Amino acid sequence: MTSQQCNSCTSLTGVQQFVLAERHGVLERLIDEYKFAYTREAYRTIARLFAHYAPHFPTSAQIIPLPTSTTHIRRRGFDHTQDITSRFSKERSLQQVRLLERRHNHSQVGASVLERQQQADTAFTLKQQSLNPDRLYVLCDDIVTTGASMVAAISLLRSAGAQNIVAMALLQQPWKN
Numbered sequence: 001m002t003s004q005q006c007n008s009c010t011s012l013t014g015v016q017q018f019v020l021a022e023r024h025g026v027l028e029r030l031i032d033e034y035k036f037a038y039t040r041e042a043y044r045t046i047a048r049l050f051a052h053y054a055p056h057f058p059t060s061a062q063i064i065p066l067p068t069s070t071t072h073i074r075r076r077g078f079d080h081t082q083d084i085t086s087r088f089s090k091e092r093s094l095q096q097v098r099l100l101e102r103r104h105n106h107s108q109v110g111a112s113v114l115e116r117q118q119q120a121d122t123a124f125t126l127k128q129q130s131l132n133p134d135r136l137y138v139l140c141d142d143i144v145t146t147g148a149s150m151v152a153a154i155s156l157l158r159s160a161g162a163q164n165i166v167a168m169a170l171l172q173q174p175w176k177n
Contacts, residue, residue: 012147015154016166020053023143023171031142031171035080043080046142046170047087054088054168061136061166063089066153067102067124084170085140094138099131100124100153124153131160138166145173 021027027049034042065085073079082098089096103125131137139153150167157165 012151012154012167014165016055018054018166018168019144019172020049020170021172023173027171035076035142038076040078040083043083043087047084047091050084050088050140050168050170051091054092055166057092057094057138057166058136059093061094061138062099063092063094063096064099064137064139064153064157065096066139066141066149067098067100069102081140081142084142088140099127099137100156101127123149124156126156126160129160131157131162133161133163135162136164136166137162138168141169143171143173144169 023031030042030045033039034046063085065079065081068079068081085096088094101124103123137157139150139157141150144150144167150169154165154167
């Protein structure tokens with residue numbers, strides 16, 4: 001019997017992954033208040049949770065926020081991922097670098113797995129064409145649903161030479177059967 005992995009699993013080979021918890025309960029309410037009720041100060045609590053529970057990284061590591069769509073930034077009046085990663089970086093005395101930019105503003109809310117993968121494949125561009133293969137890059141997002149955005153961003157980082165990557169998210173959407 002042979003085992004096969006899906007494309008997302010295969011493309012994450014060698015990438016350390018960290019997710020704090022499944023999206024439910026108090027943490028779900030906290031992130032929803034922050035993102036959808038615009039309770040901006042919640043980012044401090046979220047960043048402290050990241051700082052407390054995330055693995056320790058070398059001081060040379062760079063924290064990279066997964067870019068938020070400009071439509072969502074305009075609606076909220078702030079970039080939630082930028083806020084969280086900026087505060088997390090300060091708490092850990094790490095450098096935050098915005099290496100990725102959004103190409104389009106497709107919303108993934110309500111999109112199928114296939115739609116999310118197709119959107120993510122063209123969602124980002126890299127601001128730097130050459131990355132240090134010895135540096136640790138920590139790619140951060142608030143919630144992972146299918147992992148399509150993370151996989152697309154990791155592919156770009158790898159194409160520029162990054163070899164040491166950690167994918168980190170606060171919450172994972174519960175798996176649907």
